[in-house]
Amino acid sequence: MMKKPIIEVKDVCVKYSENTILENITFDVYEGEILVIVGGSGCGKSVLLKQITGLEMPTSGDVKIHGENLTNANDEIKRKIQKKFGILFQSSGLFASMTLAENIALLLESFTDLTEDEISDIIDIKLSAVGLDGYRNYLPSEISGGMKKRAALARALALDPDILFFDEPSSGLDPVTAASLDNLIKNLNESLGMTMVVVSHDLASIGNIAHRVILLDKEAKGIIATGTAEEMKRNRENEKVYNFFNRIAN
Amino acid sequence: MLISNKHLSLIKDEILSSKSQRAGTYFNISFSEREIVLTFAEPITLDNSEYYGIDALIKLINDKIEILTCDFSNIKHYDSYLILLINNLKELSKSKRLAINLIGVTPKMAKFIELFGKEQSAEINNIISTGFWENYFSHIGQLTLTGLTDVKLFIEFLGEIISKFFSLFIHPGKMRWKEFPFHLTKSGVNAVPIVFLIVFLIGMISGYQGAMQLRQVGADIYIADLIGISITRELAPLMTAILVAGRSGSAFAAELGTMKVSDEIDALKSMGFDHIHFLILPRIIAVMFAMPFLVMLANFAGILGGMLAALSTLELTMVGYLNEMQTALSFGDVFSGLIKSIVFGFLVSSIGCFRGLQVHGGAESVGKYTTAAVVTGVLTIIVADAIFTLIFQSLGI
Numbered sequence: 001m002m003k004k005p006i007i008e009v010k011d012v013c014v015k016y017s018e019n020t021i022l023e024n025i026t027f028d029v030y031e032g033e034i035l036v037i038v039g040g041s042g043c044g045k046s047v048l049l050k051q052i053t054g055l056e057m058p059t060s061g062d063v064k065i066h067g068e069n070l071t072n073a074n075d076e077i078k079r080k081i082q083k084k085f086g087i088l089f090q091s092s093g094l095f096a097s098m099t100l101a102e103n104i105a106l107l108l109e110s111f112t113d114l115t116e117d118e119i120s121d122i123i124d125i126k127l128s129a130v131g132l133d134g135y136r137n138y139l140p141s142e143i144s145g146g147m148k149k150r151a152a153l154a155r156a157l158a159l160d161p162d163i164l165f166f167d168e169p170s171s172g173l174d175p176v177t178a179a180s181l182d183n184l185i186k187n188l189n190e191s192l193g194m195t196m197v198v199v200s201h202d203l204a205s206i207g208n209i210a211h212r213v214i215l216l217d218k219e220a221k222g223i224i225a226t227g228t229a230e231e232m233k234r235n236r237e238n239e240k241v242y243n244f245f246n247r248i249a250n
Numbered sequence: 251m252l253i254s255n256k257h258l259s260l261i262k263d264e265i266l267s268s269k270s271q272r273a274g275t276y277f278n279i280s281f282s283e284r285e286i287v288l289t290f291a292e293p294i295t296l297d298n299s300e301y302y303g304i305d306a307l308i309k310l311i312n313d314k315i316e317i318l319t320c321d322f323s324n325i326k327h328y329d330s331y332l333i334l335l336i337n338n339l340k341e342l343s344k345s346k347r348l349a350i351n352l353i354g355v356t357p358k359m360a361k362f363i364e365l366f367g368k369e370q371s372a373e374i375n376n377i378i379s380t381g382f383w384e385n386y387f388s389h390i391g392q393l394t395l396t397g398l399t400d401v402k403l404f405i406e407f408l409g410e411i412i413s414k415f416f417s418l419f420i421h422p423g424k425m426r427w428k429e430f431p432f433h434l435t436k437s438g439v440n441a442v443p444i445v446f447l448i449v450f451l452i453g454m455i456s457g458y459q460g461a462m463q464l465r466q467v468g469a470d471i472y473i474a475d476l477i478g479i480s481i482t483r484e485l486a487p488l489m490t491a492i493l494v495a496g497r498s499g500s501a502f503a504a505e506l507g508t509m510k511v512s513d514e515i516d517a518l519k520s521m522g523f524d525h526i527h528f529l530i531l532p533r534i535i536a537v538m539f540a541m542p543f544l545v546m547l548a549n550f551a552g553i554l555g556g557m558l559a560a561l562s563t564l565e566l567t568m569v570g571y572l573n574e575m576q577t578a579l580s581f582g583d584v585f586s587g588l589i590k591s592i593v594f595g596f597l598v599s600s601i602g603c604f605r606g607l608q609v610h611g612g613a614e615s616v617g618k619y620t621t622a623a624v625v626t627g628v629l630t631i632i633v634a635d636a637i638f639t640l641i642f643q644s645l646g647i
Contacts, residue, residue: 055516079522086520093517096509107521152517 003030006163006195007052012061014047021047023221025061027214034189034196036206036229039216040244045199046090048216049167052197053087054078065163083111085163086156090171092148094140100127100151101136107158126154130184146177153184164188166198170205182208203247215241276301279310285317286310293327294335302335304342311346318343323354332359333367400608400626407604411534414526424524429532437498437533437599438540444497445544446551449489453481453552457559470564474574477556479583486548487587488635491594494537494544495627499602502533503623506606507616515607525607534599541595542588549584582647590638594631601627 005028012025021044029035039045050056052063054070063070065081073081087093094103101123108119127136130150140148149169156164169185170178182205188194189209200206206213210229217224217240225232225241233245243250276298278289286307292298311318320339325332336352343350355363418425460476506529509515518525557571605623609615 050516053520055519075524079524082520083522087517089513089517091511091513093513095514095517096512111522 003032005029006031006066007197008062008064009052010062012048012051012058012063014044014051015059020221025222027223027226029195029197031195032189032193034185034198034209034211036198036200036210036213037216038201038206038213038244040201040218043216043218044221045216046167049165049197049199053085053165054082083159084161085165086159086161087165088149088152088156088167088169090168092140092152094148094152094155096140099137099139100132100154103151104155104158107155111159122158126157129157130154146173146181149173149181150184163195163197166196168200169198170200170202175204178202178205179208185209203245215244284314285319286315287319287321289321289324291324294325294332295327295329296331299331304338308342308346311348316348317351318348319351319353321354322352322359325359328359328362330366333363336363336367404601404604408600410526411530411600414524415531418531424527425531426528427532430536433533433536434540436501437494437537438544441494441497441540441544442547445490445493445548448493449481449486449548450551450555452485452489453477453555454559456480456485457556458563461560461563465564470566471570471574473556473560473564473566474571475578477553477560478575478579481552481556482549482579482583482587484635486552487545487590487594488631490541490544490548490591491598491631492628494541494595495598495624495631498537499598499623499627500620502599502602503606503620504616506603507609507619510607510609511612511616530603533603534596537599538592538595541591545587545591549587586642586647590635593634597630597634598627601630
């Protein structure tokens with residue numbers, strides 16, 4: 001039986017002033033899938049992620065999450081849809097003036113009726129899930145880059161979303177820390193069945209986590225190939241795809 | 251072509267820098283009828299650049315010369331100056347319509363030339379070739395366009411703030427009130443010493459200046475009128491607003507800019523929070539709330555400063571000064587200053603926040619927009635003050 005798409009991106013075009021960044025982007029993301037959006041620098045990966053998550057509105061086209069259209073939704077509905085997913089930003093996006101516990105508590109205090117004790121317990125559970133037990137009272141500036149990413153992941157998991165978005169999760173991390181973050185992503189996907197959309201150009205990470213990959217190209221301003229990481233690596237028909245996945249300079 | 255050895259030697263001396271005793275060893279020049287051959291002998295590096303001037307080489311080239319040959323076979327050491335030298339020689343050969351031959355180029359050197367010696371793109375050449383006036387007017391045009399775009403965006407931003415501010419009367423819980431006391435302390439309480447000191451000194455300076463003039467016409471007592479009205483109507487609100495623009499406006503721009511650069515604002519939006527309710531309104535309301543109190547304090551400080559100046563230079567008593575102040579000052583004088591202060595507070599804080607949200611890219615942008623927040627803030631306050639003066643005058647306040 002065909003799985004139902006949780007995220008539907010249809011004919012999305014993005015223009016900044018007269019500059020076209022993306023054209024006619026169409027793809028679906030299915031329940032429980034890890035989809036990795038890859039491409040060279042400046043091809044519009046992060047721009048696309050902003051359109052999918054409603055942080056920016058596409059010039060044309062639609063983005064539906066759980067069947068609800070995010071592109072023409074008013075602020076109220078948009079925020080309601082946004083509460084259903086979590087995002088891990090490239091530079092973590094943790095609030096610098098708050099401790100890790102306060103970062104996570106912010107969502108729980110604002111959007112649930114949990115008591116203070118219950119919130120405190122949930123904070124411990126989430127921090128423990130990402131391997132940060134005992135760090136609840138640390139400020140983001142007091143922990144390493146890899147720990148910041150983990151803490152941001154704990155915050156993204158605060159409301160138990162069924163979709164997680166990642167913008168370059170392994171950027172700025174050493175290979176070992178990046179690999180442990182990959183494992184964490186895989187474990188969350190396998191144990192909770194979360195749907196994940198990851199923007200990355202880290203080939204090792206892509207090979208580790210991706211169920212399916214879409215490759216964006218700067219010149220084509222869109223998707224030039226879709227498939228598994230292995231299929232992409234063996235794709236000799238398209239030189240750009242082959243070069244990208246085999247690290248060959250053009 | 252015949253060139254005497256003496257003539258050749260003279261030209262060589264001119265080509266090679268006279269600064270160095272070793273100049274003659276940097277390259278050799280040999281001639282045939284149709285060809286000039288430059289044989290380089292010493293490292294072609296930035297350190298040696300002064301010994302490779304080729305301007306005078308032009309004098310050696312007559313109509314019969316067709317080929318310029320550069321021999322690099324003795325060169326073991328080189329850096330990016332090699333690229334510069336080759337480019338200069340190529341330009342020279344182009345202008346004199348000579349064929350240029352580079353000989354003795356090792357594969358390693360060829361790779362280096364290939365890597366660093368790429369031709370400038372047409373785009374860059376176009377920029378360089380644009381004339382001064384064209385650049386000047388294009389720059390003015392760009393500044394005007396940026397300014398107009400900023401005004402448009404700021405008006406949109408003000409509209410959003412005002413509508414969300416009024417929505418608080420229906421849903422007060424939307425704003426993050428927890429932040430309000432923090433910003434009130436930072437923008438209001440912490441500004442007390444500097445506001446007091448500056449306006450006290452301004453009052454004192456005005457007092458001394460006014461006293462000197464008034465004494466000449468025997469109108470000593472009117473120093474109280476001068477100080478009272480100028481401080482309460484103009485100087486206290488204006489100076490307080492300028493100080494708040496410098497302290498809080500810049501701080502808001504820097505804080506929000508840094509948050510934007512580190513994805514914190516995007517994170518906030520993605521979590522379903524409204525950044526205007528969460529970050530902007532607590533700051534703006536805190537400044538608007540603090541401003542009248544700061545201006546009251548500034549009124550006191552300015553009048554006190556003026557009084558000290560008056561008492562020390564004129565034959566006045568404190569009671570006389572304060573009695574005259576009471577007679578001279580109307581409710582409208584103080585009230586107009588307080589009304590202005592609330593509007594100035596709104597403008598300064600919203601400009602600070604607006605500039606902070608304009609930040610994009612990296613840390614450099616934070617600095618740029620923080621400066622812009624102060625400059626725009628101060629300019630806007632002064633323009634607004636002029637408008638207020640006209641309005642109050644027409645209303646007779």
